[in-house]
Amino acid sequence: MRIICNEENIVSKELMDTFLEASELCVSKEGMDPSNMEISLTFVDGDSIREINRMYRDVDSVTDVLSFPMIEDFNDIIEGEEILLGDVVINMDKVKEQAEEFGHSLQREAVYLFVHSVCHLLGYDHMEEEDKVEMRAREEEIMKLLELERRQ
Secondary structure, eight states, X not given: OXXXXXXXXXXXXXXXXXXXXXXXXXXXXXXXXXXXXXXXXXXXXXXXXXXXXXXXXXXXXXXXXXXXXXXXXXXXOOTTSOEEEEEEEEEHHHHHHHHHHHTSXXXXXXXHHHHHHHHHHTTOOOSSHHHHHHXXXXXXXXXXXXXXXXXX
């Protein structure tokens, strides 16, 4: 797995390593080999994510994270070919705000948003309640493996 990020200096090497581990866990749990996959990761502020949200989703609001999957059907993947799963855009203003609101670390919030987005890149969604339950279970499983569970 590779994470392509031009702004790696915005976060610590430790956090980038955790993103890498998280993405590999997400992909492996789906029965796929992460070795030939990559994800594009961008960190932005609230104004920037609002503009991206407006431009690409026609939604004029600030959000915490956006996911732009590149694979429509994983059955069409040819074994051994390089695979760009998609793009993840994380709003660092929201990471700080939500970490404080939920009473956990910046690392935990950033990793959770990243895991949430990688799940979207892998085809998960949360529009229907059944799908939401399935996606949340996968997110919680990955966060537990990373020892970053939500505090009770």
